Amino acid sequence: MGLSNKEKSLIISLIVTLLIFGWYFFGVFSNVTATSSEQLGFNDVIRVIFLIAILEGIIAWFFQKKGEADLVDERDKLIDTKSYRNSYWTLCIGVWFILMQLLFEASGPWSNAYHTLVFTSPIYIAHLLLLFFVLSEVIHFSTQLYHYRRGI
């Protein structure tokens, strides 16, 4: 059996997310030593999020128009639950990682030396948080695809 509309939609969403945020994070993390005014900032984040939202909307509209009634059955719900669980754990790991980094910065024995590192700047922390959000979304799409293809 070929790919269903749901699988095609997931593959395209995954590719779009990887391409756009891959390009974005490449720009961010290859430029970590730049001054704050040179770094990608709030406006760039908003632009990327708008772009993703518009593209996801177009993808959803296209596959809805293409037909195949959007019936959601027990298998879809089970796959969705499993993928959200994996996505949740990815996000948890990310948040804990950032939390530990901030606590370490605030009270660790090397906090003075740590303050001089660029990795502790608020914009870097925000980008790191966004990275884990995107990673959790990628895990969500990938887990769904895996279970649709390989079974559950």
Added chain:
Amino acid sequence: MSQQMLADKIGVTRQTVFAIEKDKYSPSLEVAFKISNVFEIPLEEVFTYD
């Protein structure tokens, strides 16, 4: 009976019927009973436990 016809009768997608046939998904008891009702044969003749 086509996959789509069975799917319509038991209220799941055609992909789910395909997945059940290919042993890639174990349906809930509700769906299993619906399938046995559609074919009018006992549940244990439709599904076996390996």
